[in-house]
Amino acid sequence: MATIYEVSKLAGVSLATVSRVINDSSAVRKTTKDKVERAMKQLNYKPNSVAKSLASNRSDCIGVLVSELKSPFFTRMMGAIDAECRQFEKHIVVTASENDPLHEKEGIEFLIGRNCDALILHVESLSDEYLIELSQGKVPIVILNRQIPQISDHCISLNNELGGYLATKAVIEHGHRNIVYISGPEHKKDAIQRLAGHRRALMEAGIGIDQTRIFTGDYLQTGGQEGFKHFHDSGIQFSAVVCGNDEMATGVMATARECGLSLPEDLSVMGFDNVVFSRYTFPRLSTVDNPITDMGKMAARIIMEDVYKKSMGSINKSFEPSLVIRESVSRITKD
Amino acid sequence: MATIYEVSKLAGVSLATVSRVINDSSAVRKTTKDKVERAMKQLNYKPNSVAKSLASNRSDCIGVLVSELKSPFFTRMMGAIDAECRQFEKHIVVTASENDPLHEKEGIEFLIGRNCDALILHVESLSDEYLIELSQGKVPIVILNRQIPQISDHCISLNNELGGYLATKAVIEHGHRNIVYISGPEHKKDAIQRLAGHRRALMEAGIGIDQTRIFTGDYLQTGGQEGFKHFHDSGIQFSAVVCGNDEMATGVMATARECGLSLPEDLSVMGFDNVVFSRYTFPRLSTVDNPITDMGKMAARIIMEDVYKKSMGSINKSFEPSLVIRESVSRITKD
């Protein structure tokens, strides 16, 4: 690989001048510029970004930390971030924490060590304190899907409570009163908030809150399966099950069918997130859209603005979910 | 951030010694080693991987180029590669070509410029010639999902022809004779090979090949939709449709239902790839498993072996697909 030094020799100018035409950092006479460019072409010169990064303390890379790579949820998020970065010739370097708190920390340190200009983080296990401290460090961070009051400037979050409310409200408006809820894990804040929204909708409709009608799942298909079985076996009457996310909703659907129910006539199911496959279920899953792509895009924009000083129009850090009505919730008429 | 220099000062040793304990590259007396480690801890020293990379010409990073980030297919692939790399403390840096031939080249150059120790590529548009030349370059590459005879050592591929064969054969064995096929784009090699397998199964069963029973789609849901409509409108009789991939299969399912068919009684559908959501459709999609995670894992292993000299047991560059029978293909008895 040709270096900047060889280019300078061939062009008969100094290192500094070559560097200038590469970055057009300051004015260079047209004729010398041409000379240099010819030399670069001739040697097929490609700047070495590692050296550049070391010297400039800039990498044009944005670190992204997600919980796992194989989930459709994070995939959409990454895709959105990458698409936005690409427009400004920035790149993302992704690392996964595999849902392990230790890995989360390691991942962050790895990204910082890689000289990333900024970080976009989706972390679940790390404490607020750690993140607050991190946010005061040298490298700018944006936290996705989490709201920490002390550093809300750095947070992009979804109104999960509202989402939970909308989901259950929609089910109620379809005529259901016997509703059960399968929640995500208790240690996940979004799960708690969604459940809170569910409760609000119930209260508002004058339906009492009954702890036995709430099951705590794992946000996976198995959670839906276990939840449905639990309610089914317990003899509780219910015409609809609202789930903390789409994965669990599909678990419910599959298990309900195994128990001989036909959907959506015998059972209505409501999801949350609007992941890709929710359109592929049958009946197609009614759910709450989680605008994760918009949120990812916004995270990237904030960084473009703050770190690279591009001006990006309006920015918004607080997102609202919206209802996606498909066919998995049936309308029942009061008898 | 503390540098190696500050550590050496605090520990009262030279730069070189600190470097040695970091990489335990050569023997260091226990007592000095302790001193250095204490100093590192005290300063919370983190090696700067950029500088390290520049000096050693090693980055411990493996570049991965995929067509798009948001597809479940690539997601699984990346997840598998990352998991394998993680075990050896290597990291992946991912970039997406967005299905654009120009981007593919740019992506590769970006990864090389980033000083990646090796590349794992999933490219569709780049020519064989380009890849052959690339493989003779300095940075080792592994090509996923493509077979180039001249450099087959660098290729990990799936027997797509066999997959296509198995798919159609299974449908035939379920009693179907009136079969139509929706293929992927003609410029994609895997699509062509899958179709070839389909033809072989047909021939073998004594069913003639009829060009009007083949539709060329786009590998997306829309392709399935268009394909089904095409056959439906044309008046051709068919009891089963075999698709070049799962996306198109779901498109067929949705459209068939819109036309009033009930599945799988009125129409059998066969997919290819066994993507995540194929388990979520109803009826659950019968398909051909594409062992993309195994292939990704193997790509990583080859690099561990060749580049980092880890010994990794057996390696295999040619993968066979296998049938996944679920409920979307009904059994019909010959009348």
Next chain:
DNA sequence: TTGTACGCGTTATCAG
């Protein structure tokens, strides 16, 4: 076993 000195490919700060 340890230290010195140079190189990796760029950027940035000065003078000129």
Next chain:
DNA sequence: CTGATAACGCGTACAA
């Protein structure tokens, strides 16, 4: 507008 020259943080012969 251009050119020396010193960083950037670390690895590594070579010497001691």
